[in-house]
Amino acid sequence: DAGITQSPRHKVTETGTPVTLRCHQTENHRYMYWYRQDPGHGLRLIHYSYGVKDTDKGEVSDGYSVSRSKTEDFLLTLESATSSQTSVYFCAISDSGLRGRGYTFGSGTRLTVV
């Protein structure tokens, strides 16, 4: 979607390697989120950020870490990738919270861990 970019779009990595996914926004929105999408589970929140250097865990945060050193970038790191982390990862942003326009989602990163 316009204003939010995820990179890479696709990645294949080996078990045990670290992986970093990037979410970049040009909207200057305060809130940023990382979700994973898996069949039968919908989207589940991994981590979110409510400002630079302010982050918190979501419901499926084990094995993941995040960093936000600038307003526009929110990085998701898989510290040691496992096959269970094969998924589609979505970044989302929001401005004044959900009473505004709600979330804007990126196009996703498809990660395969072999």
Add this chain to the structure above:
Amino acid sequence: AQSVTQPDIHITVSEGASLELRCNYSYGATPYLFWYVQSPGQGLQLLLKYFSGDTLVQGIKGFEAEFKRSQSSFNLRKPSVHWSDAAEYFCAVVETGANNLFFGTGTRLTVIP
């Protein structure tokens, strides 16, 4: 804990027929409720949202949803489905005052000619 249930994993309708996708939530107070649509290979797009007030909410693409507190439901409807509506639909809920969306597992809609 809040949760969202979409009981229908897959629905098939004929083009021009009416559509209703079900969503039930579990939450003590009145939550904020949302419907999102996801086309294949794409991110999610907001269809509509409910915060308070009129329980019938109009959204984009001709969709509407009705909040029924007594049934803890927020079902999505469209009177006449178009082939381009084929996608996956997600209901989501957030605790009042919070910012984190909880999603249902989704309903995949197939539209047949």
